[in-house]
Amino acid sequence: MSIFIKVLDKQFDRLHPMLQKRYRFPNNAPFHATGIMKTINGGPKILYPLFSLGTKNKLLFPEQGIDIPFTIINTPIVGPNGEEQIHWERTFYFGKKKRHFNALMSLDSKRNIIKDYLGEPSVVYSDLVFTVSSDGGLKIESRKQRLVLGRIEIPLPKLFQGLATVKEKYNEEKGSFEIAVDVRNPLIGHIFSYKGEFSAHVLE
Structure with a gap:
């Protein structure tokens, strides 16, 4: 049973059937998909040096644009x-430049949240709360965050956090998944966002 079934518990049955297939991972098979990000937007230019540094850890990147091809691979x-x-x-x-936004997720069963380590090697940790919306979509919200320095993890005050909201749903007319990610800071406001759609290669 996947960590997403466990964290959603009874809510999992309310997910759109295609989202259930996406997050079930039968036989621990990876989920592969390709799609197009209709928009990728960054925040204030003052953050660009930080985003450039983020490319070394496969976390953030300074590039922005429209109709950007992308791939997703989720591997148990x-x-x-x-x-x-x-x-x-x-x-x-x-174009010929590839940028990454990687993470490693696991389950904290005691608190019923997903533990999310962002970057490779990880530089930021975030608690994630999963809920199912009334239309069968999935909503993911980040909560407490920590700065990761090797084996040391330092709690981040809210003013230094990049709090994410992720919304994913399935569009039956198009036969594709739709994704919208928005990352904000209480002080700066918008930091990073993208919105697009993708289709699974094989989904049992």
């Missing part, structure tokens, strides 16, 4: 301590 793996994990690999193609 087992961590060193036997913990079930899902590796997220998101690749965006700006």
Whole structure:
């Protein structure tokens, strides 16, 4: 049983059937998809140096644009301590340049949240809360965050956090998944966002 079924519990049955297939990972098979980001937007230019540094950790990037091709690969793996994990690999193609936004997720069953380590190697940790919307879509919201410095993790005050809201749904008319991500800071406002659609290669 995938970590997403566990964290959503009874809510999982309210997901659109295609989203249930997407997050079930039968036989621990990876989920592969390709799509187009209709828009990718960054925040204030003062953050661009930080975004450029983020490319080294496959976390953030300074490029923006419209109609950007991208791929998603979600791979179930087992961590060193036997913990079930899902590796997220998101690749965006700006011409010949590839940018990444990767993460490693696992379940905190005691708090019923998803633990999200962002970047490779990880530089930011975030608690994630999963809920199902009335239309069968999935909503993901980040909560407490920490700066990751090797084995040391430092809690981040809210003023320094990049709080994300992710909305994913399935469009039956198009036969594709739709995704919208918005990252904001309480002080600066908009930091990073993208919106697009994608289709699975094979989905049992």
